Amino acid sequence: MKTYTKQQLALRNGQDRPEIWVAYQGIIYDVSQSRLWKNGKHYEHWAGQDLSEELQDAPHTANVFLKFDQVGKLEEKI
Numbered sequence: 001m002k003t004y005t006k007q008q009l010a011l012r013n014g015q016d017r018p019e020i021w022v023a024y025q026g027i028i029y030d031v032s033q034s035r036l037w038k039n040g041k042h043y044e045h046w047a048g049q050d051l052s053e054e055l056q057d058a059p060h061t062a063n064v065f066l067k068f069d070q071v072g073k074l075e076e077k078i
Helices: 006-011 035-040 062-067
Strands: 021-024 027-030 069-074
Touching: none
Parallel strands: none
Antiparallel strands: 021 027, 027 069
């Protein structure tokens, strides 16, 4: 699986490029086909980011990511 930096992920926000990606627990998911992520925004969340810390406030579990294709891994900074 290809590795992407946070800067590369940030470009996949539905504004700068047509892809709409989000990261969770080090995995990047393509949410482009989701009507809930239209224009790169989902309620108060923006695409192109790592949503790992924000999921605890969501009304759903991490199982929501099972619906989406994994496109890569988020590069870990050491």
